[in-house]
Amino acid sequence: MDRLIEKLRGGLPPEAVLTDPDVTAAYAHDHASFCPAGASAAVVLPRTVEQVQHVMRTATELRVPVVPQGGRSGLSGAANASDGCVVLSLARMDRILEIDPVERTATVEPGVVNAVLSRAVQEKGLYYPPDPSSWEMCTIGGNIGTGAGGLCCVKYGVTAEYVLGLDVVLADGRLLRTGRSTAKGVAGYDLTRLFVGSEGSLGVVVRAVLALRPHPPRQLVLAAEFPGAAAAGDAVCRIMAGGHTPALLELMDRTTLRAVNAMARMGLPESTEALLLAGFDTPDPAADLTAVAELCTAAGATEVVPAADPAESEMLLEARRLALRALEGVRSATMIDDVCVPRGKLAAMLDGTAAIAEKHDLVIGVCAHAGDGNTHPVVCFDPADEDESRRARASFDEIMALGLELGGTITGEHGVGILKKEWLARELGPVGLELQRGIKELFDPLGLLNPGKLF
Template structure:
């Protein structure tokens, strides 16, 4: 320990090195449940690329594992510390280095908060679309690490589609530059995409070139009430098959609706079994909403309520943003799943999840990015109750198994981390797993970067 701290002090200022055990313990884990976390040996808070390189060179020289972290809003345990590790927190590297309206790019450090960037580019008439639910807290580096999505991804896509280039500090301290800032570019293998979604296991992102879009018009939304999740799933299929391009298409099941009402007193329709929220930011959103309203009615909606203005639209969308927080109030703890299925199997996923809730006698609420089939079943339980905790873990696994059976994936945007590591092997198969292990060994031969996360090597 003394040797490690001495080496770190050679290239870091005193305020960038935290050693008090109570302080370092506070950096031990992200927001995931059922994920083990160790006690860090030290927490480092670099402000420059050179300081990050020094941390990695020190780690390599002394063979100490390193766990990169952002705001620790993740839901898979990817930012959880290992015993005796260096926590490499990047939250102090929070500068927006450049916003270029002509090239429509932003150049940022990894600690920039998503909402801060979104507001900064909006001041110049531009738009950074990825908007995870935790956008007021989560960092761009964390978004890149998990390839996160958000409410608008049905139209605008996920983080991976906006990362043009990266500066990455490798395990041995070398600086790798990937990608480009041009609108086109196919030179060499796409190493940028390799690092997006790698959860800090291949390198440490210290700079990102992000694509921007022109700011869209203000969106208008509607809410459609359905007597069943099957009817809501049918409506989603009709909307997407017709070729509509909603800027948002979100779903909340009855359990989630009632939880939001109980917490925020929003007056949502508690008798409905599914609430579908659709929004458009097109030149004539009212016409698009009218067309979607017809499709929802034809699919069996009991009622369709369009917002009259942007303020009403925002109120509807706020209900969706509160979903996870509201479900967390139902029991002392939650496990948030992240299974994505083909849109055509969305109803089957929701119905299957409800059956799993009945089988395990648990409260499981579901909110979903319905437009791309990404569901978030939230298992509510009491960790102090051993039997209930066991049932929660088993139900979580049953939900992931259901997603794979329906042709889906175990994670659409939250990542693998610790929580889903064994399930990754089932999804990838032996050949896929072998290739991924080979990539990890090439870039991190000593297995120092986020060891024990994503896959075993």
């Protein structure tokens, strides 16, 4: 370890290499429960591409594993340290290098915080759509690593659809440039998409070219109350089948509504079983909301309330963004699932989750990106209670099994990390798993990048 630290410091500023155990412990894990984290040999905080290359060359020479990290806001353990590793934090590589209004692109370093980028491009009349709930702290590099989504995915899509090109430092320190900065380009295999969602297991992203859109009009939001999951799911199907393109279509169950009220005193309706939020940023959002209100009423909504203005709409969206944090206050810990199912199976997913909660005598709140079937069942439990922790883990696994049974996937946007390794193997099957492991071996033959994650 002395040799490792000496060599790292040979190419990095003194303040960029942290070895104090009390300090490095703060970089040991992300926000996921039930994911072990080891003690790293050092945490490094480079500021340049060359410094990242130095770290990877040193790690390859000494055969030391490297765990890349962004804002550590992840929910699958993908950023957790392993014993004796080098934690490679990209937090200080946080420059927006260029915003090009003509090409509608932004070129950024990986440590740029999502909200910072969003506000910077908005000043130029542009829009970066991916907006995870943790957008005030998560980084673009982390978003790329996990393939992050957000509230506006139903209309605008996920991170992968906005990454045009990448600079990536490979395990041996070489610099690879993928993709393009042009509006079109199909030369060769799409290596850019390969890195999106790879969770730092194939290389370290040090620069990204991102597509931007013109900034849309401010959206108006409608809130519809439903007596059960079946009616709410029916409304979602009617809205999508009707040809509508909401900017967001979000759902919160009664448990989630109560948690948000308890935390923020927002006065959300707690008697309803499901609250559906539909937002439109079209030229005439009021007309769209009127049409959607009729569909919600036909599906069985007990009350439909359009927001009076953008400010009221923002309040409703803030309530949805607070959902995960609010559920954390129900018990002392949470496990946040991330199962995505076909839209037509959304009600079955919600009812099945409720049955799992009852079976295990647990509080499980559900919020969802209903427009794309991406549910977030949040299992609330006390980690000091051994039996409750066991039931929490069992319920988490049963929720994932239910998602696969309904034709879905174990993760729509949070990634696999440590938490879902076993379930990834089940979803991919033996042939898919073999090929993915082969890709990993090609890019990282020594297995140094984020070992123990994904597979």
